[in-house]
Amino acid sequence: MIIDSRELNDLTRRATDLMSETADVPRILRNRLGEEHQLAQAAEEMQGSIESFVRELRCFDVSAQTVVADTFEGT
Amino acid sequence: MYIPEADFEQLIRTLSEARSRATELAASIGARLGTEHQLAELANTASLKIENVLREVRASATDSSDIATGLAELQGALQTETQPVTPAIVNPSERMPIGTETMANFAAQAGLETEHWLPMFVNDLTSQLRISGGVTFEVAERLLQQRKDDFLRDFLISRRMYRTYPHLFPELQGHMRPPEGQTISH
Numbered sequence: 001m002i003i004d005s006r007e008l009n010d011l012t013r014r015a016t017d018l019m020s021e022t023a024d025v026p027r028i029l030r031n032r033l034g035e036e037h038q039l040a041q042a043a044e045e046m047q048g049s050i051e052s053f054v055r056e057l058r059c060f061d062v063s064a065q066t067v068v069a070d071t072f073e074g075t
Numbered sequence: 076m077y078i079p080e081a082d083f084e085q086l087i088r089t090l091s092e093a094r095s096r097a098t099e100l101a102a103s104i105g106a107r108l109g110t111e112h113q114l115a116e117l118a119n120t121a122s123l124k125i126e127n128v129l130r131e132v133r134a135s136a137t138d139s140s141d142i143a144t145g146l147a148e149l150q151g152a153l154q155t156e157t158q159p160v161t162p163a164i165v166n167p168s169e170r171m172p173i174g175t176e177t178m179a180n181f182a183a184q185a186g187l188e189t190e191h192w193l194p195m196f197v198n199d200l201t202s203q204l205r206i207s208g209g210v211t212f213e214v215a216e217r218l219l220q221q222r223k224d225d226f227l228r229d230f231l232i233s234r235r236m237y238r239t240y241p242h243l244f245p246e247l248q249g250h251m252r253p254p255e256g257q258t259i260s261h
Binding site for chain 1: 078085092093120127132
């Protein structure tokens with residue numbers, strides 16, 4: 001149940017790429033269908049979900065480093 | 076409310092790749108931190124939402140294609156179907172019935188339902204004739220265009236309602252869809 005900083009950085013980078021690549025999807029659907037359309041709203045939710053995931057990954061990066069440091073201090 | 080085919084292709088390609096990447100990320104995080112870890116759950120949620128949007132975009136692309144085909148068929152059928160039926164009742168020398176009676180008489184003669192667009196169009200013409208004492212080609216064309224627009228709008232709404240709420244149309248439940256390529260009878 002551990003993850004090192006290099007793996008985490010790699011995961012964060014991949015998730016950020018994912019977020020960038022899907023950023024146009026809500027915009028296209030909103031422009032074509034209108035903000036109120038169910039599909040446009042579903043795309044907004046999707047993008048929000050990806051952004052939350054990336055944000056948590058970035059936060060976890062910091063806290064993971066702290067946990068590792070504490071472990072080393074205790075040994 | 077129109078999405079060009081090129082946009083559909085781009086959306087489907089982007090979302091397909093995103094779904095694969097999100098699934099890989101969720102699997103990687105789950106393998107390292109456990110599937111119940113918050114990050115793994117967030118990755119799974121993102122993957123599911125991408126999957127949902129992809130499914131809906133694919134469905135919309137299919138519907139859009141059906142509508143385009145259906146409209147083309149309707150346009151063609153409207154053009155050809157207006158040819159053979161001659162509205163013989165529109166004769167200034169005859170005493171002209173009024174309102175729904177006109178429509179019912181014409182529909183009966185032509186073997187059509189009273190709500191068919193053609194008797195309604197004839198009724199529009201006769202109403203216009205009574206009101207203004209004459210009908211120009213321009214007025215007739217405008218009335219016909221209005222009937223055509225009404226027909227297409229009603230058709231699209233009906234199809235959407237039937238697809239979305241099939242349980243509201245129990246009398247149609249046992250009917251099969253028309254075979255591929257068959258034009259819609261109107």
